Amino acid sequence: MPTKTPTRKKRAAADSPSAARSKSAPMTNVDAVVEPDLDRAFDLVMELMAIPGRSCQEGKAAEFVVERLTRAGVPADIIHFDTAHRRTPLAGECGNLILKSPGTQRLPRRMMSAHLDTVPICVGSKPVVRGKFVESADPHTGLGADDRAGVAVVLTAAVEIFERELPHPPLTFCWFVQEEIGLQGARLINRGMLGKPKLAFNWDGGSPYKLTIGATGGYRIEIVIEGIASHAGGAPERGVSAIAIAALAIADLQRNGWHGDVRKNGKHGTSNVGVIHGGEATNVVTDHVTVRAEARSHDPVFRKRILDEIEKAFRRAVREVKNDRGVRGKVELHTRLDYESFKLPIDEPCVTAAAEAVRTIGREPELAIANGGVDANWLTAHGIPAVTIGCGQLGQHMTTEQLDIAAFRDACRIGLRLATACQQVAT
DSSP states (O other): OOSOOOOHHHHHHHHOHHHHHHHTOOOOGGGGSOOOOHHHHHHHHHHHHTSOOBTTOOHHHHHHHHHHHHHTTOOGGGEEEOSGGGTSSSOOSOOOEEEEEOOSSOOOOEEEEEEOOBOGGGTTOOEEEETTEEEESSTTSOOOHHHHHHHHHHHHHHHHHHHHTOOOOOEEEEEESOOTTTSHHHHTOOGGGTTOOSEEEEEESSOTTEEEEEEOEEEEEEEEEEOBOOBTTTOGGGOBOHHHHHHHHHHHHHHTTOSEEEEETTEEEEEEEEEEEEOSOTTBOOOEEEEEEEEEESSHHHHHHHHHHHHHHHHHHHHHOBOTTSOBOEEEEEEEEEEOOEEOOTTOHHHHHHHHHHHTTTOOOEEEEESSOOHHHHHHHTTOOEEEEEOSEESTTSTTOEEEHHHHHHHHHHHHHHHHOOSOOOO
16 A cells, blocks of 8 residues: 555645646636546555456456445446456456446447556555655565556546436446456457447556557467477486477577567567476476467568467477487477457547547647557457557556556546547547
8 A cells, every 4th residue: 555645635736627727728618527536536546556466366456446336326237247257268257347337418339448457567566656656665566557547547437427427428338357468358358248339448558648549469379399308417318308499499589580679671570488388307308398479560461470480490499409319309389369450540539539538638649559469459359449548657567667646647537538528429
C-alpha cells in the first residue's frame, strides 16, 4: 500500500477543469461534460497495483473490480464472466469479466476495455508516490501500472455512471485476462456476450494522448530439442547435447541478423528467444531442451520469413551436433499465430471519437502504430474496431516502471467522456 499520498485538496486543485482550461483549452460547450472523482480514481489504481495477478492468476483483481461495481449499484445480473480461461493454452483462474449495460439513449453501443493481468515481475508491487509519479517501493519489483491503470480507468467510468446515474449510450465494459501471454482473453472472448459494439476503446500503456490505431502481428514458437543422454565425465562422446544444439542455433540467428531487431532489404521485424528450459545435472549430457521464442512484424510475409529462418537455424544446429557413432538429435517446432497485425483508417468512428475526447481536455491527439500486440488486435479481428489509449504508464515490463499521476487522471477524464458521449457518431 502507498506510504505517501497527495492530499485531496492539492490533487483537486491541480486537476480541476478550470485549471486545465487555463493552460490550453478554450471555453466551449464541452466544459459541461461531467468530471470523474479523480481522488477516488487514484485510490482505485493504487489499490489495484498492489493486488498480485500475473497472467492466469487474475482472480483477486477481478474480485476487486466486481466488489467495486456492486458497491456502486451495478445490478449483479449484468455482471458476468465468460469461460475463455478454459480454452486458453494455459488454464486460468477466471475468464474475461464483462458488464453489459443498456443505454439511456438509443445510440450505437460502445465498448471500454483493459486487461487484468500483469507481467510476473509485478507480483509483490508496493506502490508509493514519489513526486509526480507512482513507483514500486521494492526496487526489485515492477509497479503493475500496465495494465492496472487501464483497469482503473474503465472501472472509474463504470462506477461514475452507475453511482451518479449519468446519461450514456449502451455500454459494454470488459476486463480481459491473459493479455501478457498472447492476448488470449481477447482472442477467445465470448463475442455473444458483448452486445455487438460499434466503437471500442481499449486502455493500455503509454500516454493518454496517444491513440494507437494499429499494431504488429506475432507468432509464438515452441522448439523441442531431443538429444542423447550420457555420462558427462565417463562418456561425453556418446551423448548429443540438446543444450549445444540450442546454443548453436541461437548464435546462428544472432550472427546472421535474425534475432532481436531484424532489418533485411527494407523489411523490418523482431524476434526473441525468451525461455530456455532443460537439464538437471552437470554430470549428464542434456538430452531434452524446450525453447520458447517469438517473431513479430507488421508485414505478414516478412514475419513468416523470420519464422522460417528460426526453423532453419535449429535444423542446421541439429545436423552439426552428433556423437561418436554419427547419431544426431531431433528438433520439432510448434508455431501459433498469437495475433495478426492491423491498422485502422484515421476516419474510423472510434478513432475520431477518441481524438475529440482528447481535445476536450485541451490536448492534441497523437496517432501511433505499436510494435507490440494489444487486445485491440483481436477485437478488430472480431469485427469490433478498437483504438488503444494510454493511461500514463512509463517503463512497462521493467522494475523501474512508473505511473505519471497527471496523465492517469487525464486518462480517467477521457474515459468518462467516451463512456457518456451521447452525440450521434456515424458508423
